[in-house]
Amino acid sequence: MIPVFTPHSLSDLWAALAQAPGAMVYAGGTDLLVKRRAGLLAPPALIHLERIDELRGVEERGEWLRLGAACTHTELLAEALVQTQVPVLVAALRVLGSPLVRNMGTLGGNLCTASPAGDTLPPLYALNAEVELLTPAESHRMPLRQFITGPGQAALPPGAILGSVWVPKPSGWTVQHFEKVGLRNALACSVVSLAALLQVNGSGVTERAALAWGSVGPTVMVCPEAERCLIGRHLSLPLLREAAAKAQQAVSPIVDGRADAEYRRTVAGNLLLRLSELV
Amino acid sequence: MRLKLTVNGETRELEVAPDRRALDLLREDLGLTGVKEGCGAGECGACTILVDGATRLSCLLLAAQLAGREVTTIEGLAPAGQLHPVQQAFIDCGAVQCGFCSPGMILAAVELLRRDPAPSRALIREGLSGNLCRCTGYHMIIDAVEAAARVLRAGAPS
Numbered sequence: 001m002i003p004v005f006t007p008h009s010l011s012d013l014w015a016a017l018a019q020a021p022g023a024m025v026y027a028g029g030t031d032l033l034v035k036r037r038a039g040l041l042a043p044p045a046l047i048h049l050e051r052i053d054e055l056r057g058v059e060e061r062g063e064w065l066r067l068g069a070a071c072t073h074t075e076l077l078a079e080a081l082v083q084t085q086v087p088v089l090v091a092a093l094r095v096l097g098s099p100l101v102r103n104m105g106t107l108g109g110n111l112c113t114a115s116p117a118g119d120t121l122p123p124l125y126a127l128n129a130e131v132e133l134l135t136p137a138e139s140h141r142m143p144l145r146q147f148i149t150g151p152g153q154a155a156l157p158p159g160a161i162l163g164s165v166w167v168p169k170p171s172g173w174t175v176q177h178f179e180k181v182g183l184r185n186a187l188a189c190s191v192v193s194l195a196a197l198l199q200v201n202g203s204g205v206t207e208r209a210a211l212a213w214g215s216v217g218p219t220v221m222v223c224p225e226a227e228r229c230l231i232g233r234h235l236s237l238p239l240l241r242e243a244a245a246k247a248q249q250a251v252s253p254i255v256d257g258r259a260d261a262e263y264r265r266t267v268a269g270n271l272l273l274r275l276s277e278l279v
Numbered sequence: 280m281r282l283k284l285t286v287n288g289e290t291r292e293l294e295v296a297p298d299r300r301a302l303d304l305l306r307e308d309l310g311l312t313g314v315k316e317g318c319g320a321g322e323c324g325a326c327t328i329l330v331d332g333a334t335r336l337s338c339l340l341l342a343a344q345l346a347g348r349e350v351t352t353i354e355g356l357a358p359a360g361q362l363h364p365v366q367q368a369f370i371d372c373g374a375v376q377c378g379f380c381s382p383g384m385i386l387a388a389v390e391l392l393r394r395d396p397a398p399s400r401a402l403i404r405e406g407l408s409g410n411l412c413r414c415t416g417y418h419m420i421i422d423a424v425e426a427a428a429r430v431l432r433a434g435a436p437s
Contacts, residue, residue: 004280004297004343029339034320046298048344098409100324100336100387186408187322 005047010054013047014136017159020045025161027055027070027106030097031113055108055163058082067165069108073120074099076107085169088123088176088195095119095180098187108162111144114154115189117215121148122195123178125212125220127167134163141166151218172208173197175278179271180214183258190215191259194271198235200279206230216251216268223250226272237276244269284345286311287355301340302326305352313353313382317411324410327383328352334390353382356389365389368427369420376414384410388424396432400425 005016005023017023023045026032035041049055055070058079065085067076073093076082083090096102096110096119110120111131121144129144133156144165147155156162170176175198182188193214199207209227212220226243233239253264280297283290286309295304302319305311305328317325319338326337329351357363365388368374375381384407391398391406398406403424404417412420 001296002298004341006343006346029341029344030321030336033339033341037319046341048341050344097321098324099391099406100327100334100409101321103334104321104336104339186405187411 002043003045005045006051007047007049008051008053010052010134013049013052013161016047020047021159023047025049027109028072028104030101030105031109049106049108049161055161060169061166063169065167065169067107067167069111069162069164070106071108072104072106073097073102073110077102086123086127086167086176088126088178088197089120089167091176091178092119092123092180092193092195095178095182095185101187107165111147111165112154112156112162114148114150114152114219116151116217116219117189117193119180119190119193119214121220122193122212122214124165124167125222126195126197126210127170128210129168130166131162132164132166133157133160135160139163145220145222148219170197172199174200175275177275177278179274181267181271189258192216192253192264192267192271194268194274196272196275198230198275198279200235204234204236204279206233206235211247211272213247213251213268213271216253216264218252221251221268223247225250235275235279237273240272240276244272247272280343282342282346284347285349287351295342297341297343299342301328301335301337301342301345301350304342304345305337305350311352311354315379315382317379322411323380324383324387325380327386327410329386329390332390332393334387351386353385356385363389364430365392365424365427368423368430372419372423372426374416374419374423376412376416380410380412380414384412384420388427392424392428392431397428398424 007013024043025047027049049070056068110118130141131147132141177196180190180193195212197210209230226246229243248265248269251268253261255261282295283292305314315325317323321336321339328337330348403421
């Protein structure tokens with residue numbers, strides 16, 4: 001038996017962390033409690049974050065959206081600001097886990113777990129999101145792309161927590177797209193996923209592009225060569241094939257129980273071709 | 280820890296290890312064996328309960344998280360001796376085979392119908408996509424949720 005703390009505020013949380021150094025924090029528990037039961041983690045104490053109001057909620061702050069790290073995926077899906085501003089994130093949340101997992105799992109948990117297959121990561125990479133880390137002394141923001149340092153690894157110093165995710169309010173994107181290929185439709189880790197933002201003008205020419213792939217490398221993969229290949233040119237299937245070839249060179253997929261590397265490489269490129277149907 | 284919560288409408292107070300799984304607390308300490316353990320990892324939905332009216336996986340909840348909450352298991356879905364319209368529809372439509380997934384399926388369906396009183400078959404599939412039926416009787420389960428939705432819309436007590 002280990003102690004479990006239930007802080008109701010950040011100050012309660014800091015007190016709990018001071019009282020139980022080495023305690024692990026969790027919000028939804030959909031990842032940490034599974035690992036603990038499997039014997040992969042043996043924390044001396046647990047602290048759950050679900051009752052800390054400061055870590056919840058969605059709001060507009062100037063040119064940014066602030067998403068509380070302890071928001072569940074279901075809560076985010078219900079937020080009008082999320083629905084209207086970041087449909088690419090909505091598309092990813094809708095296929096994350098199952099309704100039961102989405103009722104428990106949180107945005108912050110998905111990011112701190114730092115799986116290359118985490119469904120919220122590719123949209124937030126493409127959107128250039130930042131994370132806000134909190135300690136008793138300060139808050140500190142950094143790009144999500146720097147926060148995630150490897151498979152299952154995030155730059156979260158001991159004693160700090162992920163408090164919020166900050167997303168620059170998207171403007172000008174004409175396409176916000178997410179697609180995931182898994183072994184089945186629900187409750188499936190992604191085998192390959194793609195988040196794509198495009199700004200295509202009235203003449204069909206791509207002016208901006210942001211692309212991010214999940215599950216094809218140690219972290220979410222971006223491919224500036226593929227983005228550059230699209231910019232200033234008429235968005236068409238042959239052009240997307242050209243960009244897909246660049247993406248296939250850039251990704252570094254692994255072989256695991258879900259798929260082999262060559263399949264992932266092929267699908268990573270092919271997912272781009274879908275964009276021809278969306279403009 | 281001393282844990283105070285409401286279970287199926289009754290206030291309960293018990294001494295429990297704070298890191299005990301809600302699943303074990305409900306099944307073993309309170310004898311509510313309608314809560315099933317399938318995978319123990321959040322992938323099958325057999326352990327679904329309602330916490331403050333929303334579905335939760337009781338295998339991934341610790342006792343401490345239930346403090347002050349209102350828990351409903353399949354045993355408490357309808358008053359003693361009565362069936363909830365979703366339970367009745369599962370019987371009428373032959374949606375129960377071995378029955379192991381039924382408590383979780385029914386509670387997930389209850390939450391789905393509270394959110395959306397008239398879901399399409401596709402939305403019912405999506406709403407129940409976290410609950411696995413190893414007998415694979417999904418068609419009848421979806422028939423039952425559709426039937427229950429009609430009954431509930433017609434004003435039967437829920």
